[in-house]
Amino acid sequence: MKNGLEGLKEPLLKINGAQIITNSLRMEGVDTIFTLAGDHILPLLDILDDEGFTLIDCRHEQAAVHMAETWARMTGNLGVVAVTTPGHANAIPGLINAMSTESPILNIAGSSDLRNYHRGIMQEIDQVGIARTVTKGAWLAHDPRRIPDLMTTAIRTAFEGRRGPVHLTVPVDVQSAEVEENEVTFYQADTYKRVTPITASNDSIVNAIQILNNAARPIIVASTPSSYGDWTKIFEKFIETTRIPFMTEEAARGIVSDEHPFCFGFFDLSQHTAANLIKDSDVILFLGKLLDFTIGFGSKPVIPDQAKVIQIETDPIQIGRNRGVELSLVGDIGPIVSQLQEEAIKYNWDQPGEWVQKFRDTVRNHREYLEQFITKETPMRSMFVHHTLAKQLKDDDVIVFDGGDYAYYGRAYLPAKAPRSWYYLPNLGMLGQAVPVSIAAKLARPEARVFCITGDGAFGFNAMEIDTAVRHKLKVIFLVGNDAAWGIDKNLQIGLYGKPVITDLAHSRYDLVAQGLGAHGELVESPEELEPALLRAINCEGPALLNIIVQSQISPRAQAVVENRKAGGGL
CATH class of the missing domain: 3.40.50.970 (Thiamin diphosphate (ThDP)-binding fold, Pyr/PP domains)
Structure with missing residues (x-):
């Protein structure tokens, strides 16, 4: 005897926009969100709490962004901040700062219902347009089914080249909207982010080492992109092989300890006397260091006209900016320095001489000056x-x-x-x-x-x-x-x-x-x-x-x- 249910299809499972966001974050390895509660992200906060995310609720959205960027720089993972529409306005200064610190963060902002956009809805501002001016990219999720691919595009953008913040607006009705689960495609992190390092050509590596080996007064300056990976041992081996003075700035501080015999501390012309020895150098290897105002835009009197500049840079647009360079290598800093090390061990390098001793004396004198x-x-x-x-x-x-x-x-x-x-x-x-x-x-x-x-x-x-x-x-x-x-x-x-x-x-x-x-x-x-x-x-x-x-x-x-x-x- 038939019960009348035979032949009926299994009911399709439903999933809403907020769940799609949390699932996408989980696949990226995110477990911590910096946030402040507000109407337009309440559906998302509810699901984040249900799913066991760590929610760090702050007292101001700008502070939440500062925390997210710090989390990203210290862990090497994506930092995430979730805010509402007025909170998005409060977050803008933090996003500007995150561009400067090169921190890969995803700023998710809710908004009023998408169906009432451009009708004078509550708290309506051009969130995406504003964010686009202060981030590497900004997008609007108009359909919950598009959230995963928009998020993967945003995350990839945050990590490629010089890192930085990205933005995604998800209106509150898109967060709440339900779709059939089989209509949504999720992506594993290794399918949308580069996993193979970008390295330099062999000719470029040989050329760089020959220039450095022939130098009388070389110096290496490492900046923020040198901190993108766990490359300390690579840098240490290279400077121990070449015995070239090494200095650090920005987020690269500490990638080699200031107490290492060939690391001479903080590269800041106004805060550390040893940094000014760059003015006497004949070859300079910049590891992600911008040719910006901190070094006279790469020109004299900071950088001598006759000095040869080798620039290793994650962003090809920055190559030769403000001055020509002798040699440029575009790619990931650590892996390229590893290539340099493999080539460097084939050469004879002078024992530390007057040039290295000058750094040591200058560092000691600077410390004595401060101690007075x-x-x-x-x-x-x-x-x-x-x-x-x-x-x-x-x-x-x-x-x-x-x-x-x-x-x-x-x-x-x-x-x-x-x-x-x-x-x-x-x-x-x-x-x-x-x-x-x-x-x-x-x-x-x-x-x-x-x-x-x-x-x-x-x-x-x-x-x-x-x-x-x-x-x-x-x-x-x-x-x-x-x-x-x-x-x-x-x-x-x-x-x-x-x-x-x-x-x-x-x-x-x-x-x-x-x-x-x-x-x-x-x-x-x-x-x-x-x-x-x-x-x-x-x-x-x-x-x-x-x-x-x-x-x-x-x-x-x-x-x-x-x-x-x-x-x-x-x-």
């Missing part, structure tokens, strides 16, 4: 603070610096000893990111101690993120240098115009703010109080903030700007 400022005074000198911290640091600690004169001395003094453990502002110079960056650093590296060095002005931008650190139990030690001023600009004003204008702040009780948010907070006013307070901050359970009263003193970098400007140069 380690004096016990009230208010404290910035260098006394950094020297006190240095005595407590371990090799696996993470240090995050903000901008300004107070942090300047720390950047110039405290070495980078390990990859992805020493961060400062990119050349964009956007203040205030050190607080969220340090919080994300602790999330990415929970076993490490994280120290955030920020001035009082910069601290104010994202001070409420201490609440985020408290709620998510992310222990960061914040060392706020409080000189009651926008220090670097105040000192520039005094140097250039003889008086400060709207650059004075109050000696605010940031320690009480921290306490009010649930963190440990202390006011430190004298040199004698500093070390005991620092030890208490290190040993307490949760996040800790020291509100350290310091002198307002012009840094050598700011002084150089004043002198250059007075001589008719630019800022």
Whole structure:
């Protein structure tokens, strides 16, 4: 006897847009999202929570982007931030910064219903158009079935060439819309991202090594693309073979320890005297270093006209920008340096001579110059603070610096000893990111101690993120240098115009703010109080903030700007 159900098809499974997003993120290996709740991403947040994603809810969307970019740089994986429409507007400064830090992040923004676009719907702005100007690419998902291929295109774009942020707007009705599961095609990560490194031709490698081997005063400068992979051993072998002085900047800080015998620290002309030896070089190997304003656009007096420049670059558009180069190699920095090493071992290389010794002497002299400022005074000198911290640091600690004169001395003094453990502002110079960056650093590296060095002005931008650190139990030690001023600009004003204008702040009780948010907070006013307070901050359970009263003193970098400007140069 028939039951009447024979011959009926199995009901087709349904899946909605939010589920499609989460499935695509899982296939990319994403498990952590930086976000702030809002109407237009509620369907997505609900599914993310159901699926067990780690949701780091921040107090401001710009801070969420800073955290996502830090996560991407420290883990090497995609950073993801999810925001709503007003939140997208708040996130824009963070996306601009992520372009400067070359961080591969996906910014997902909800919006009002797609079916009511261009009718005056609530909070309607041109999200994709705005994002397109500050990211590597931006797209609108108008159909849930298109979400996987749009996401794979965005992610591939984020990682190829010089890395950076990408954007995808998914309207709230597209997130909620259901389609049949068999209508959606998902993609494994290795099917839409390049897995084979791009290397250089053998002729180019031989040519590069011959140029370097014939040099009398060569130097290697590594920048952010040198940090895209785990290539420390490759770089170490190469400089140990060739004995060429090696310096690092931006996210490449620490890819070879500053304590390595052939690594001479921070490549910054205004913060490290040894960097200025590039002006005496005859061959320069740039590993992802832009020929930008930091080196006089590749021209004299920073780069000698007669110097031969070899440029290894991930983005062919950057080759020879602002000046011609002797040789260019386009591809992945680490694998190409590995090729150089294979060729280099076939040659004889001079033992370290006058050129290497000049670097060693300059580094020693620069440190001695900084150490003259380690004096016990009230208010404290910035260098006394950094020297006190240095005595407590371990090799696996993470240090995050903000901008300004107070942090300047720390950047110039405290070495980078390990990859992805020493961060400062990119050349964009956007203040205030050190607080969220340090919080994300602790999330990415929970076993490490994280120290955030920020001035009082910069601290104010994202001070409420201490609440985020408290709620998510992310222990960061914040060392706020409080000189009651926008220090670097105040000192520039005094140097250039003889008086400060709207650059004075109050000696605010940031320690009480921290306490009010649930963190440990202390006011430190004298040199004698500093070390005991620092030890208490290190040993307490949760996040800790020291509100350290310091002198307002012009840094050598700011002084150089004043002198250059007075001589008719630019800022």
